[in-house]
Amino acid sequence: MKKIIIDLIGIVVLYALFFGLIYLMAISSQPLLQRLNVVPASGSGDEYREGFRNWALIVMAVSLVATLAWYALAQWAFRVAIPVARSKRLIWLLWLAVTILAGFAAVFLGPAASVNAHIPALFYFLGGAGFYYLATILFSPVSYKYTPPGASALRFF
Amino acid sequence: MHRKIRTTLCLAKLTVFLMAVGCMLVSCSFEEPDNANWPPHHPWENALQPSDSINVNLFLDASGSMKGFLAGGPDNRYLPVVEQLAGIATTGGWKTSQVKWWKFGAHVTEIPAKDRVEVRDPKFYSESTTQIDEVFRASNIKDLTVVVTDLFQSRADVDLLSSRLNERYLAGMRLTGTAGPAPITPAVAVLGIETRFNGKVFELGEEDGRERSIDHNGTLPYYILVFGPLADVQRFLARIDSRFSDLLPHTRRVLFTERPVETLATQVDHGSMQEGFSFESNLMPGSSGDKRVVQLQVPSLSGKKAENSDVIEPLLDCNLVHSGLNFDEKSLRAEVKGERPGANGSFEPDTRLAQALDVQSIKLEGNRLKLRLKLLRDQLRTGRTYRFEVRVFPTENAFQVPQSVLAWSLASNEVDQLVARQGFTPKGVGRTLNLAVFLQNLRDATFNGKQLPVGIVYFYVKAT
């Protein structure tokens, strides 16, 4: 139980860190989006960044839900296969696909940028899929801690 | 323990790396010269405010030509108005108003308050000449000066009067130059009221050493000239309108003032967006809340751009002062001034920058001024900020006296015919000698040689 609480706290802390990124990108007095010359296709810069922030939060919320869903499945739903353990990587990939889809939704439905549009798009995927990837690498339940690709190199706790 | 230390070290390295990247990104800085007190506030950004207390000097032309306005009948619109002028001044809405009556002819004579003004007494109108200078000598530019007269003037008189008015009330910016307008804009209003007339019309030139006159029984306009601070003049006229609302079909009015707008807009809508740049609100340090400035971040674009990229269409309010003059909306022009960062840490004017912001069109739609500007990004250097002022003003000929007013004018070259016919044509409809000249003089004095702004838009552009 203690480990579960620590994992969930870790996920929340990581989420807060990524939210800090959104803050830097779109909310702070010197938004990174502005400094990186992301020019909206319509509306003012403030309107664009507000839209970006909302979509980024949506993407991150989807990513958080995906992370928690993966965690819940791995912690409580998955059972060790007998006799040979089976890979759950496909399920992990499916949730990753959800976050990527959310990123695409944000790119196409969110506020458009006419210049440097790749930067907010990158951030959608970073904040969505990137958060999901990092959170699952660091905080997947121990029985499936290496299911995310690359986890065995990054996680040693 | 060993593993925990490794974990902590790894996370620490990751954090430091991310922070370094973040610092690198946020450390990119632009030249940011001093923006204190920019843009300057134009006095016309403040709404017109009538004076709290006012001195009203009512000058009544006591020349003999005015006797004809005493003609009785229901269409006498002279006596009812003149008799109420003092009351209008007193109850016009000023906190305190001091009203004085003056009789003017060869001289101006104050009529003491305790004495009645014998407006209806023909004997009152006993002066043979009217010295308009006397009026100006007795009045102060900050006071409200109301002159009731027939404005029947020779060319010389017209020139004199109009030059006096020009000097005192209308020269304005022509005199102050680039220093800008005076804090209080003066105005000259000419309110003409057509009324019943039965009497002699003088000032028709001389013949055999004697002044010519004709008898006229019909209608003839008289005029209430109102000079003073624009807001007080407007208030006074509004009080007349409200007190004598049935007079409107019989009146003609023009207002001459250097200030073409009620208020210069302090808020600019950046209008529809085009691709290529973004409107921001935080580019200019210390700019929070100043909506006069359109802040733009304009990246350099390589390759093809959309045809309408870099086009800005700001919108701002533009409520012209109700002057009664005709306004040609196509006569609006714009002047662009640009500034770039200078060596001493502040902005310096750069005449070449005017080319960077091309004014493509100016439209006045109702009370909204819409500009279309094209920003030529390639004229700007990346990494710099620029300031622009786009000042919209009408040309000198934008405002014209309406024909309906000019129709009351009697030209000098018509006088002989008038005398020969011993009457106005059409019959019974009197006109005022040299009214047109007088009004044109006032118009010219008000607008010629000046660029009176109807809207100013400021741009703060960051070329990234």
Added chain:
Amino acid sequence: MSCYLIAVGGTGAKIAEATLHLAAAGILPSPCELSVLFVDTDEGNGSLGRAIRVAQRYLDCYGLFNGTISLFNANVNLVLRVPWSPIGKDTKTLRSIFAPTQVEEDVMRCLFTDTDPSVLGQPDPPPGEIELDLTEGFRARAAIGSAVWAHTLNWAQSRPFEQLAREMRDKRQNHNVKVMLTGSIFGGTGASGVPTIARLLHEEIGKDTGGKNFEIGLLPALPYFTYGDVGRPGEITADPSAFLANTKQALDYYEKRDYLKFFKAIYLIGDECSAQMRKPAVGRGDQTNEPHYTELMAALGIAHFYHAAPGEAGGDGGKPTGHLYLSSRENKFKLTWNDLPMDEGLHIAFEKKLRQLARFAVALRYCFEPTITSVYKDGAAHRAPWYIDFLKRKNKFDEDQNRNLESVKLYCESFLEWLMDITKPNTQGFETRLFDRTVFCREKDDRRLRLASADEFRLAGLENLFVDRQEERASLDDIWAKACDTKPPHPPLDGVARALQAIYSSC
């Protein structure tokens, strides 16, 4: 400490097997060197063969863990790879063993029966005791056995006894040596061999230096099983109905011979609810009486003997100072964890170790070993994080390690097979409440037992393995998670032992 276990006869072999399982569970003292000697005339005895197989499998596993965990931490060695037998190919009858003179022949006929003359000339005439082929055992005739033992057992000349004697003398110079002899008291080989060898051992070694650093214990098993007709009418066979009478006689013998004066402890174990062996046979491979829970009790007695502090009671030839230990249970028809005999202080620890080994064996067989093999062959190690942690990170798993794994798996299967028998004694109305064997075994059509398949195990679930120990309940997922979360100790073991150590710790 040096421990010796001399297992005599088929029952002795079964008790030795149980002792080896306890050794594997880490229930014997640590550190401990256990030397096992099987003694049986019937080289082909099925129980003996099984015990030797278990010993071999244990030896294949020993050394993997270097004593870092209790699993396989006893240093077991087989004194001989085959049982020692007083009978040879050419000396397999009393007549051939003793080669009596005529006078001796007559004496022999007084003591033992000869072949009935009336059957001479018939095909396969049933032999008398003098001509009985003793390679199938002494047929529950202790008299035959005693004569043979006394004649053939020579400390100076019989290997391995000569080697054993020398070894024991050397070792007792430095530390305590404990020798336990075990076998059935009601049979032939055990009934005769155990007291005879024990006495001889005492005479040879125990008497020196007043018995210091040398203790002998006896664990003669009283009747606890029976069987039906072996199907060889007319021949001399062990008769179950005579077991009790034989037992009484044997106990009398121990009493009269003052065995408790010379031996540290005697452990008596038996069961009035006799189990019916499934396949009655005379001897050789057919005589494979299945394991019984009584052997577990006996093994615990042996463990108790080894654990006892030296010098608590030593025989000095004077008044009896040895202890007699009896085991009993609370309910006649039920065996529970509380009935397992052990000192109170050690009881819980031993129980837990036994359960830990059981859970380890099940988990390894049904999940961990197949997974390791699958990952080794097919990759996708991420499905088993412990594989990466213990077999890939600074370690390797190759064919050698695969063989080690196979060895451990084979041992675990042996252990499970033993467990499935002891939890299903063929005693009517009897219930063992130790392990739920349905987790890992099924009954075949012929009522014999087999290990469950993977599908059958999946349905049963590991969490139900222990009976009456709900607080120790753990599912396979729990074990898996613990294994994934375990860190190897420092310094870590090499090879597959690192993973097995983690899995064992998680159980």
